[in-house]
Amino acid sequence: EYLQAYKQMPENPLVNLCAGTALLNLALGFRLQNKHQCVAQGLAFLYNNLRLCENSQEALYNVARACHHVGLVSLAASYYEKVLAIHQEDCPLPKLVKPDTDPTRQAEPGYCDLRREAAYNLHLIYKKSGAVDLARQVLMDYCTV
Known part of the structure; x- marks a missing residue:
């Protein structure tokens, strides 16, 4: 799901954050043959998020x-x-x-x-x-x- 969102919005920081965390959780949660690759890809998305968020x-x-x-x-x-x-x-x-709140009240x-x-x-x-x-x-x- 997040990778499909990334294909449509590669410069969206939230999409990069979600894709990165999803890949990291996937790498740590299952017995994957390519666990290191999954961690590297997850970190790549997080570094992309870091770049996008300056x-x-x-x-x-x-x-x-x-x-x-x-x-x-x-x-x-x-x-x-x-x-x-x-x-x-x-x-x-x-x-x-x-409806019962004062709209002039400061946040x-x-x-x-x-x-x-x-x-x-x-x-x-x-x-x-x-x-x-x-x-x-x-x-x-x-x-x-």
């Missing part, structure tokens, strides 16, 4: 999370660090239009910054590799109020 924080996080998921932890760590280097402003959350800010999530995942990588002090420092720097 290295946005969200796209970097998606690549980092995918690498972490398939066990490429050193690559994941470098992408998590790139996420930590970008400060993302909060964006307004969309509201459902209801509430949403949480769009992925640095905490990236820091937590990076801390897991550091902790598993034995760098407990570094893991603790990442949590203190990005996950405490």
Whole structure:
């Protein structure tokens, strides 16, 4: 399904994201003979998404999370660090239009910054590799109020 959508809209970031994650999940979920090829194709779609989103924080996080998921932890760590280097402003959350709401009311800010999530995942990588002090420092720097 996603590959058919990709044929019609190859420059759509969402289609690339969906195709990439679907291929990665397929590679990890079944006993495939070409598992490595499937992972490589999934990552190619995610890198295409990264290019289309112009290295946005969200796209970097998606690549980092995918690498972490398939066990490429050193690559994941470098992408998590790139996420930590970008400060993302909060964006307004969309509201459902209801007849009893005031249309002049401002949208509430949403949480769009992925640095905490990236820091937590990076801390897991550091902790598993034995760098407990570094893991603790990442949590203190990005996950405490």
